[in-house]
Amino acid sequence: MNAPLITIKGLSKAFPIRLGAFGDKAAVVRALDDFTATIIEGETLSLVGESGCGKSTTGFCILNLQRPSGGSIVYKGQELAQLDDDAMRPFRRDLQIVFQDPYSTLNPRMTIGEALSEPILFHKLATKSELPARLSRLLADVGLSDRFASRYPHELSGGQRQRVAIARALACEPRFIVCDEAISALDVSVQAQILNLLLDLQDKYKLTYLFIAHDLAVVRHISDRVGVMYLGRLAELAPSSDLFANPLHPYTRALLSAVPEPDPKSSRQRQRLQGEVPSPLNPPSGCRFHTRCPLAREKCKAEVPALREITPGHQVACHAVTSATTTQWEPVSA
Amino acid sequence: MTALLDIKSLTIDIARDNGPARVVDGIDLTVAEGESLGVVGESGCGKSLTMLSLMGLLPNKIKATGGSAHFAGRDLLRLSPKELRKVRGAEIGFIFQDPMTSLNPVMRIGDQIVEALVYQKAMAKPAAMQRAGELLELVGIPSPRDRLMAYPHELSGGMRQRVMIAIGLAGNPRLLIADEPTTALDVTIQAQIVDLVRELKDRLKMSVVWITHDLALIAGLADRIAVLYAGTVVEDAPVDVIFDRPSHPYTRGLLASLPTLAGKAMDRLPSIGGTPPEPGRRPPGCPFAPRCSLAMPACNDALPKLAPVPGSDPRHRVACFVTTEKGAA
């Protein structure tokens, strides 16, 4: 087992918002609540969940692109959670991000070459004379030829743009990359290419990934560990093989059951989750999943379940789950 | 079963400064009465434009330049805008991708449905409001009468898409065209909407055309699947044939590169190299040839036509020289 790279404890993010016709009612959206996990050097840790579950907020808070409202993030013995922009700057080189939509994350008025040179020159990773060789190596790393350096983002296809966005993250020579829905916006035949590229780069440069996605089938193939999130809380965190073979949290099971399978025979009957994700503005008390949970009991409305380790490395936050093989309760018939 | 919709050699061009660029290049598609057809393809393959052209809703500078599209005996491409307007909504319903932007934010849900009913069915307002409530109930919206008074922003994404479906169904259409209606939704909601459309199709005896890029999603929904690539249909077959015995190298590549929950977890997914050609820059022969591992010299010379696959289901057709010459692999 490798050493921990980033240790996250009790990370929270609340957005104050104003409601009412005159903005007179203040309210708080609890986008992320008490997130605790350790990211191991060299691994791919995936976070999955539906919109509003806080998975992207987690990534943004770890990189301090959003200021966490509580908790701690320790990298190289340094607390990052409350650093201001200037203090954070030296760490940005090591901690990078690839966004979902590569088109909107590239400055439309900069050529690819300019976009890639910027971080290299800013962080003084190469001199002006070394720059062309460095650019050409970066482009080669992501499978693009040198001539792309003179192009504008709009002249590229979606897959090529995402390769550029990856190259830009690599330009900083990082150790850790947050992939925030990095393949979601791409065409099916291109998704696999970009996934494979990310895996190749991980091997080559010993990168650690936090892979944020909503597509569980994708996550299963590339992750070492997977965290399932619901309404700002971690519901389950386990080694990938363990989680997909033996999902313990009722939400994880429902989520897996909702994933369409490319097989006309299997997918006609499935367990369906009723209703929709409640608003994070006014989340349910106790276990946030209790309003949709087939196992829900009185205890679930009152008490927030803590994340407990059931088998080594497999953590679940559910009152009903006590061992890896049995759930304590039977489903409530609706 | 007779064909309700019969599209023949449809071509669609985009006007560019340097001349027209072909986006849809001779598409043939049929939809039988009561059938659900999945139209699968990546962005730019022409799947959405094909359907928009039927409704006369193509954006500026994009025009259907050839072919025909017969719906219940009439060629939709040759109807006047006024005649088309009668078909739109009343005989062909449409659901769009983004329920956030397809609903008027300053109009109550009920009024938006009533508007469709008054226009398409010439119903009186009180009767239309009654019917609007029934429609919301039909699409599974809880306490439908109360929801009639709600504004779009008061509903969740999944509920809004249900409202869009209710509007699409307002005219009792014989054909419902759904253009990626679940792409913007979460997995659990997506599954609910898929179930709903499948159930409505059986209950209302409609035909459904479901446009999507998601092969896995369409597996549980369609009777037949047409795979589009760069403006042409490359394969057309019943759904189980597509998944069990795909013939076209593109279909096979797509299916192979699809990560699944079943089966062995793989370290690397098989992938198709390269990217689809841009409209106007398509090769003269088979558009997939530059990315195809099986390509022969002949593939670069002429565009293959859809032809039956030897030894397969009689409805299984593929546009590929390699498969049709050597027999189904």
Add this chain to the structure above:
Amino acid sequence: MSAVVEDKPNSLWRDAWRRLRRNKLAVAGLIIIAALVFVAAFGPWLTPYDFLSQDLDARNLAPSLAHPFGTDDLGRDVLSRLIYGARTAFLVAVIVTLVALLIGVVLGAIAGFYGGFFDKALMWVTDMTMSVPQLLLVVVINASLKQPITLWMEARYMETMNPIYRNSALIDFVLVFGSMALISWPPYARLVRAQVLSIRNRPYVTAARALGLTNRIILMRYVMPNAMGSLIVAVSAGLGTAMVLESAFSFLGIGVNPPTPSWGNMISDGLRVWTNYPHLLLAPAAVLAVVTVAFNFLGDGLNDALNPKGQK
């Protein structure tokens, strides 16, 4: 959109220039403005007559070969005065717009990017400035400042004997330009602020932050270049507006004083006699209209041309 195959290096400005040349209206606008600049620069050598020379025997003449736009009520050649007036118009437009732009861009960018108290304060000031009728403000400024400045300049002249302090046209120019710039900057500031506000939340700005770039670099290289398009349109429209504004002031008698010709005081003079001598109104009014429209065409063309997403 198309995947480009040719391999020559692209430059934003060269691409923009190529796209601009395609736009016939923009090219027409550019030619008219180039002509204006030429006439403004070389006016005194181009005029067929001295713009001040009066010929009382040839008053209010209709257009003829000798006087293509006729003569005015003092027998001065209208064409010569229009040519000389181009100099005033051009100076006014450029100086006023540049000053207003400088104030507006700096304040607007800072307010939009950093927000906070400075942003609120800026919005108060712009709201207040924009809520006062423009002409009234200028009249007040001129009325209250002209006297003290004139007195101060005379005092300076007595001390230094430097003839620059005796130049009353200079006072006119400083006062007119200054007060025009003072009422012209708030729209630029608001435009830049709105642009910056929307651009600073674009994903590519977040991406730049994630790279660790400083705020100054992000503002200069990521935010401002993308705010340029709408700013350029506003500036080209603003140049035309500044000319119209100067004409309005001259018309009211608080602008450039006679005998220095300006299109505004020519229109003002022409208006008094237009029933009898319509050419005296039509000539300056038409020139002003053509130039204003030319600026607008060029602005629209530049906006399209500077957008790299535009079709090739």
